[in-house]
Amino acid sequence: MINQFAESFAGLPVFDFTEETELTGLxxxxxxxxxxxxxxxxxxxxxxxxxxxSFLEHVDTARVGALLFGNWGPTYDVASNKPLGLLTDAAERxxxxxxxxxxEFLQEEAEISWIMHDDITPLFTTFGGLEEVVVRGGSGLSxxxxxxxxxxxLRFESGGLPGGVVRAVGASDFPALESxxxxxxxxxYGGTSSVEDLAPILSGxxxxxxxxxGLQNSAFQDxxxxxxxxxxxxxxxxxxxxxxxxxxxEGAEALLSGQPLGHLARLDLHHHYMSDAMxxxxxxxxxxxxxxxxxQNDPEDDWRYVEVAE
Amino acid sequence: xxxxxxxxxxxxxxxxxxxxxARAGLAAPLVVPWRDVLGGRPLTVEGMLRIDSPGEDAxxxxxxxxxxxxxxxxxxxxxxxxxxxxLDRLRPYPSFADVGDIxxxxxxxxxxxxxAAAGVPVPPALGPVGGYAELRERMAETGFHRVFVxxxxxxxxxxxxxxxxxxxRIRAQTSAARDAEGWYNSLKVRxxxxxxxxxxxxDALAPDGLHVERWFPKAALAGRVFDLRxxxxxxxxxxxxxxxxxxPMTNLHLGGxxxxxxxxxxxxxxxAAMDVCARAAACFPNSTMVGVDLLVGVGMRGxxxxxxxxxxxxxPNLTGLPGTSAEGRDVYDAQVAAYLRTSGEVAxxx
Numbered sequence: 001m002i003n004q005f006a007e008s009f010a011g012l013p014v015f016d017f018t019e020e021t022e023l024t025g026l027x028x029x030x031x032x033x034x035x036x037x038x039x040x041x042x043x044x045x046x047x048x049x050x051x052x053x054s055f056l057e058h059v060d061t062a063r064v065g066a067l068l069f070g071n072w073g074p075t076y077d078v079a080s081n082k083p084l085g086l087l088t089d090a091a092e093r094x095x096x097x098x099x100x101x102x103x104e105f106l107q108e109e110a111e112i113s114w115i116m117h118d119d120i121t122p123l124f125t126t127f128g129g130l131e132e133v134v135v136r137g138g139s140g141l142s143x144x145x146x147x148x149x150x151x152x153x154l155r156f157e158s159g160g161l162p163g164g165v166v167r168a169v170g171a172s173d174f175p176a177l178e179s180x181x182x183x184x185x186x187x188x189y190g191g192t193s194s195v196e197d198l199a200p201i202l203s204g205x206x207x208x209x210x211x212x213x214g215l216q217n218s219a220f221q222d223x224x225x226x227x228x229x230x231x232x233x234x235x236x237x238x239x240x241x242x243x244x245x246x247x248x249x250e251g252a253e254a255l256l257s258g259q260p261l262g263h264l265a266r267l268d269l270h271h272h273y274m275s276d277a278m279x280x281x282x283x284x285x286x287x288x289x290x291x292x293x294x295x296q297n298d299p300e301d302d303w304r305y306v307e308v309a310e
Numbered sequence: 311x312x313x314x315x316x317x318x319x320x321x322x323x324x325x326x327x328x329x330x331x332a333r334a335g336l337a338a339p340l341v342v343p344w345r346d347v348l349g350g351r352p353l354t355v356e357g358m359l360r361i362d363s364p365g366e367d368a369x370x371x372x373x374x375x376x377x378x379x380x381x382x383x384x385x386x387x388x389x390x391x392x393x394x395x396x397l398d399r400l401r402p403y404p405s406f407a408d409v410g411d412i413x414x415x416x417x418x419x420x421x422x423x424x425x426a427a428a429g430v431p432v433p434p435a436l437g438p439v440g441g442y443a444e445l446r447e448r449m450a451e452t453g454f455h456r457v458f459v460x461x462x463x464x465x466x467x468x469x470x471x472x473x474x475x476x477x478x479r480i481r482a483q484t485s486a487a488r489d490a491e492g493w494y495n496s497l498k499v500r501x502x503x504x505x506x507x508x509x510x511x512x513d514a515l516a517p518d519g520l521h522v523e524r525w526f527p528k529a530a531l532a533g534r535v536f537d538l539r540x541x542x543x544x545x546x547x548x549x550x551x552x553x554x555x556x557x558p559m560t561n562l563h564l565g566g567x568x569x570x571x572x573x574x575x576x577x578x579x580x581x582a583a584m585d586v587c588a589r590a591a592a593c594f595p596n597s598t599m600v601g602v603d604l605l606v607g608v609g610m611r612g613x614x615x616x617x618x619x620x621x622x623x624x625x626p627n628l629t630g631l632p633g634t635s636a637e638g639r640d641v642y643d644a645q646v647a648a649y650l651r652t653s654g655e656v657a658x659x660x
Contacts, residue, residue: 003530005609016609039611041524043453076455076476106608108527108535108558110456114476310481310501 010099029063037070160189170200181214204233214241221245229258330642386518408596462519542591548636
């Protein structure tokens with residue numbers, strides 16, 4: 001949902017901390033997830049720097065567990081290493097940070113591919129206690145392979161996730177990771193990954209705790225479905241999502257003729273190009289699995305869109 | 311009380327209004343066709359005027375814009391000049407609408423200026439732009455990366471462009487499309503990323519006048535952005551619909567849908583929203599009815615008036631907001647009631 005703010009994050013209600021926020025009567029630091037964002041339209045980065053300084057001044061950030069960074073002003077001229085730098089430079093002020101949502105810009109504020117990122121490895125190396133991370137936007141994004149022993153949930157939301165990021169995820173050690181979602185996107189917006197890049201994830205070797213897997217928003221969703229159909233990790237999953245992409249009857253057929261999926265609690269295929277007949281077949285074939293086949297697009301359409309691109 | 315409607319005989323607006331007159335026990339209103347007003351034919355008027363839209367009448371449209379395909383874009387300046395001449399012909403008659411107000415509402419630059427001067431929240435405007443090159447210069451000067459470009463005299467999102475540009479990238483979303491004949495209004499919002507194509511469109515629209523505003527980031531509900539059309543009758547916001555879309559434009563003919571008004575009411579500061587609409591309407595004090603397009607900011611905070619529409623009441627089968635004087639009644643009933651209150655007459659039931 002890239003046009004509405006998250007109302008909760010990391011199990012906590014989100015509290016908006018903007019330049020307009022009343023600084024008296026703030027909630028207890030650990031009781032909310034704090035979203036720092038500029039409410040007004042600004043073209044400079046300074047207001048966000050001031051907002052962050054005000055946050056440090058008025059909130060006992062040592063007790064803050066969950067944090068979101070939203071609109072920091074210019075997205076195109078200021079890459080995300082600047083706001084990320086504010087946080088990593090103040091790392092000693094956040095000894096208990098366990099959840100971070102990076103770049104929660106709404107579509108009406110900035111299209112997802114217009115959020116300029118940079119290397120986000122320092123987020124993970126600085127805050128070893130992170131359990132939940134969401135990153136919105138893939139442009140300019142890079143990541144080195146990680147060892148993140150505490151990380152339980154990781155989601156990359158993007159209209160084009162660089163292949164290097166997908167490969168870094170595959171090469172990382174995530175012994176505690178329970179949920180992994182990758183919005184792979186399309187090549188036009190920097191989505192340069194391939195099915196081969198997903199192999200280390202699908203093998204599950206470095207993901208012993210994984211229970212929920214989303215390989216979504218892809219222009220080659222059928223080939224992902226075919227790869228998933230024979231992937232070792234699937235037997236351990238409770239939830240699988242191949243949603244938001246260009247899934248057609250071909251990919252669905254591959255899923256149905258692959259390994260059994262009846263153990264899943266949820267199979268999310270929403271936003272797809274399957275026929276009515278295939279939608280019915282897949283739902284009937286998996287009784288006891290909550291199969292989401294909402295948001296059908298015209299299977300006859302020559303152009304197949306992913307849900308989030310621009 | 312006898313009323314005369316300036317409109318298009320037989321169209322929905324006129325029929326719906328006549329039905330409301332009948333419900334109030336009033337005689338069937340006389341109809342003066344816009345084509346007669348615009349064509350300089352003699353006019354027969356009885357009682358007070360209600361001025362409605364000239365839309366949907368091919369002959370009136372041809373008089374307003376000159377001959378040509380109704381879907382084509384452009385010709386707004388000529389349309390507006392002819393429309394003003396028509397309004398001038400109506401000026402001598404006592405009216406529930408105000409021809410001066412209508413003239414301002416059909417010029418987005420003048421309307422924006424009037425609202426801003428009255429302290430009604432509106433997105434900041436970029437000032438006059440004469441073409442694409444000047445548009446980009448002004449955007450660079452002001453730091454507005456994201457703007458709405460609107461033909462000054464357009465309606466129904468015709469020619470409106472949601473434009474974003476930064477770092478050498480550009481993207482324009484618009485219902486305008488081009489064929490061998492030129493630009494026309496399609497029923498689909500497309501995205502253009504080729505600067506040359508976008509420049510062609512802006513330069514095609516610019517001679518008829520452009521109004522450019524900063525893009526006000528809109529709130530969303532259930533995954534779709536929304537805005538509100540609020541009808542204000544005699545100063546009171548009486549009817550509202552939420553319009554939702556996945557595209558930046560929410561117009562129903564462009565794939566917008568009616569949204570869940572109760573959910574919107576629960577999510578926003580409703581009384582404050584209605585107050586903004588009433589203040590916008592108060593900028594047009596001699597107009598019994600205006601339709602205000604209200605934007606709600608992301609996070610359900612902040613409001614901005616996108617437009618005030620002189621003929622913004624075509625909302626059939628919509629009943630008035632609970633607690634208002636129009637509760638349970640449609641927009642036309644509400645206006646007839648306001649007319650009767652204003653003229654101090656009591657309808658004779660019959």
